[in-house]
Amino acid sequence: MAKYFPLFIDISEKTFLVVGAGNIAVRRILKLKEFGCKIIVVAKTIAATIMDQQDDRLILKERAYDSMDVEDVDYVIAATNNKELNEKIVWDCNRAGIMVNDASNYKNCDFYFPGIVTEEEMVIGVTSSGSNHRLARRVASEIRYNIKEVVTRCKKELEEDPNAEKFD
Ligand SMILES: C[C@@]1(CC(=O)O)c2cc3[nH]c(cc4nc(cc5[nH]c(cc(n2)[C@H]1CCC(=O)O)[C@@](C)(CC(=O)O)[C@@H]5CCC(=O)O)C(CC(=O)O)=C4CCC(=O)O)c(CCC(=O)O)c3CC(=O)O
Numbered sequence: 001m002a003k004y005f006p007l008f009i010d011i012s013e014k015t016f017l018v019v020g021a022g023n024i025a026v027r028r029i030l031k032l033k034e035f036g037c038k039i040i041v042v043a044k045t046i047a048a049t050i051m052d053q054q055d056d057r058l059i060l061k062e063r064a065y066d067s068m069d070v071e072d073v074d075y076v077i078a079a080t081n082n083k084e085l086n087e088k089i090v091w092d093c094n095r096a097g098i099m100v101n102d103a104s105n106y107k108n109c110d111f112y113f114p115g116i117v118t119e120e121e122m123v124i125g126v127t128s129s130g131s132n133h134r135l136a137r138r139v140a141s142e143i144r145y146n147i148k149e150v151v152t153r154c155k156k157e158l159e160e161d162p163n164a165e166k167f168d
C-alpha cells in the first residue's frame, strides 16, 4: 500500500534550509525556486551554477553546517555527501520539530522530494515511495514529455463540451 500522500503545500511564504550545494542539492534548489519560497543554503562549497543567483529569496552561506542553522526555518533538506552529517541534521530537526528530508537515506525522511512536472497551473509529483528512484525518474520524465499535449487537449475538449467526461 502506498503511504506517501501528496499534500500540495503553499510554500511561497515558507523558508527552506538546504544543507549542501552539490549536484543533488542544486537540482532541488532550482526546483524549489520555481515555487517562490525563501531558500537558505549552507554548504562548505557552493556549486558555480547557483553562485550568481543570490538574491533576497536565495541566501548562500559558504561554510560548514551548524546545528543553530535549523532555527527559524520551516523545512530542511540535508543533501551533503556526508551521511553521518545528514543524520545529525535530521536529529537536530527532529529535536526542533522541523520537517526534514535526508537525500542520502530514505528511512530518515519526514517527506520525499518527488519528481516534479509542471505545465501552467498543473503540478504533478511522482514518487515510488522510496522503492525505485530510477523508476520515479523515468515515469516523471515520460509525463514531462507528454504533459503539454494532454493539458492542451483536455482544456480544448472541456471548452467544447464541459459535460462530456471521457473517463471516470
Ligand atoms: C527517497 C528519496 C528521498 C529524498 O527525497 O531524497 C530519495 C532517496 C535516494 N535517491 C537515491 C538515488 C537516486 N535518486 C535518483 C533520482 C531521484 N530521486 C528522487 C527522489 C528521492 N530520492 C526520494 C523519493 C524517491 C522515490 O520516489 O523513489 C527524485 C524523484 C527527485 C529529486 O531528487 O529531485 C529524482 C528523480 C527526479 C526526476 O528526474 O524527475 C536517481 C536517478 C538519477 O539521478 O538519475 C538516483 C540514482 C539511482 C541509481 O543509480 O540506481 C539514493 C541513493 C543515494 C546513494 O547511493 O548515495 C537515495 C537514498 C536512499 O535510497 O536511501
Ligand SMILES: NC(=O)C1=CN([C@@H]2O[C@H](COP(=O)(O)OP(=O)(O)OC[C@H]3O[C@@H](n4cnc5c(N)ncnc54)[C@H](O)[C@@H]3O)[C@@H](O)[C@H]2O)C=CC1
Pocket: 019, 020, 021, 022, 023, 024, 025, 042, 043, 044, 045, 046, 047, 063, 064, 065, 079, 080, 081, 082, 083, 085, 103, 104, 133
Ligand atoms: N535523493 C537523490 O535523488 C539522490 C541522493 N544522493 C545523495 O545525495 C547526497 C549529495 O550528493 P551530491 O549532491 O552528488 O554530492 P556533492 O559531492 O556534489 O555535494 C556535496 C555537498 O555537501 C557539502 N558539504 C559537505 N560537508 C559539509 C558540511 N560539513 N557542511 C556543509 N556542507 C557540507 C559540500 O560542500 C557540497 O556542497 C549524497 O549523500 C548522495 O548519497 C545521490 C544521488 C541521488
